[in-house]
Amino acid sequence: MIYRNLTTGRIEPLPYRVRMPDGTTRTDPSQWGTDLAAVAAAGFEVTQRTPEDDAYDAAQALAAAKSAKSAEIDTFWSSLVAAGWSVPGEPYALGIDVDDVALLLGAYTLSKEAASLGLPSNVTIVDISGGTHVYDAAALQPLMLQYGSARAAISQQNADLRQQLAAATTVADVEAIVVSA
Secondary structure (H helix, E strand, O other): OEEEEOOOOOEOOOOOEEEOOOOOEEEOHHHHOOOHHHHHHOOEEEEOOOHHHHHHHHHHHHHHHHHHHHHHHHHHHHHHHHHOEEOOOOOOEEOOOHHHHHHHHHHHHHHHHHHHOOOOOOEEEEOOOOOEEEEOHHHHHHHHHHHHHHHHHHHHHHHHHHHHHHHOOOHHHHHOOOOOO
16 A cells, blocks of 8 residues: 655655544554554655655655755865876975865966076975975976866866756656766
């Protein structure tokens, strides 16, 4: 039998215990589920599935799948941020979180401005392990171009995944989204 909760309007399983109008209780819906008076006392009615029930269940399943995939994308993004960007030819990585980008851009701007004024342009960059590295404006510029390109690609990948998720209209669409490097 299928039961509809009269309060929510949704198809739900019967509760384990129901209090009858005479004050007695009934337990184990597998025994009292065919007693229409007990079903009514529990706030349910015997029903049939409707297209609205199917649509509701599909929407709930899609929402659950999207939530799980969003968490998967978040975890993937966090792993990328934790790993940072490996500097080509060097044994260290730079942070790629928003704060890291801002600090590196600030150091680059400072170095570039100092060089344009004829001042020493050395700046110290701190990698994700806490190691320090000194660069001058000439050495920092190609690094910044590579870093910016890599960070933009990572951001684009994240945005693409989130756009695919937003556009998904079925659970199958959500499951087809591949989250990986």
